[in-house]
Amino acid sequence: MMRLLVPVIVGLGLSTIVVGFLLRARERATAMNSLMDLARFGEDAFDEAEEAQIEEAKSVIDVSGFTRGAVSLAGRLIAQVDNQGALAASLEKARIPLRAGEYVVVGACVSTVSALVIATITNSWILGGFIFALAVFGAVKFPALRTARRRKALSRQLPDALSLIASSLSAGHTFLRAIQMMCEEADPPLADEFGRVVFEVRLGAPLVDALSHMSDRVGVPDLAWVVQAIRIQQTVGGKLADLLHTLSDFIRARDEVRREVDVLTAEGRISAWVLGGMPIFLLIAIQTLNPGYAKPLFSGGGLIALAFTAASICVGVVVIFKMVKIEV
DSSP: OHHHHHHHHHHHHHHHHHHHHHHHHHHHHHHHHHHHHHHTTOGGGOOHHHHHHHHHHHHHHSOOHHHHHHHHHHHHHHHHHOTTOHHHHHHHHHTOOOOHHHHHHHHHHHHHHHHHHHHHHHTOHHHHHHHHHHHHHHHHHHHHHHHHHHHHHHHHHHHHHHHHHHHHHHTTOOHHHHHHHHHHHSOTTHHHHHHHHHHHHHTTOOHHHHHHHHHHHHOOHHHHHHHHHHHHHHHHOOOHHHHHHHHHHHHHHHHHHHHHHHHHHHHHHHHHHHHHHHHHHHHHHHHHHOTTTTGGGGSTHHHHHHHHHHHHHHHHHHHHHHHHOOOO
16 A cells, blocks of 8 residues: 555646746746737836736746746756756757746656656556656757747748738738738737837847848758848848738748648558557557566566567667658
């Protein structure tokens, strides 16, 4: 009974820490959005109610002493390993509202809880350690996967956004006003990124430079071409609305090709996920339902067989993903 009770207590404690960090991150993101919305209208639009809202948002942004201590400790450890701030940059690109220290603490807690649950269910600490390593690997790769998904969403929204901006320009609006109108009509994440462009322009940055900063931030090749075309147009002249319409048609055609490629390679991606996940699922299921059946695998030569099998699965999954990855 105690063998089951200890992992449950530890798991509940770590889960509470994770939930606390995530709630704090959500409150901080909401508070920052509130401050940006209030700042949009300038100083003359602030009244006493808005000043009270700002103070409330600032109080939400401040973290508690316990949270600050944990984040500070994790931050110092990360600073010794990650001198270039790669983790913080990846979290920013993925729009994950967590600091580097917070993300490490959350990832460590989730990995520990997952390992404890699997080790308790299967009665095998070797499987628990494997799940811990797998969870750590997933936490490392999660910002990159989220960034890639966000880039794909931006690429799909970009042609319609360019068409909307071009139509606004044809109606007589300025370029900045056309972008503002597009932000009001578009959905995230494109509206969020162009909203940051508007804020940078209001802070004094040139519009083309703000667009270039957005292109560098999101890393979408199509958007980089659009910014370069706009920069050339601003230099040599011409009708910007026609240019944006042409770019929109070109990017939409490229997006159709990408979607067709995704459809043709979907079977390969699914096969990689199935072939990679099924052995792990079967081993956990067998160890849970009949622990004695797989017992020889966790001692002596069985560990060598498991290591070789895991390496073979990883190599096979990587090869399949390399085969189905086609750049358009």
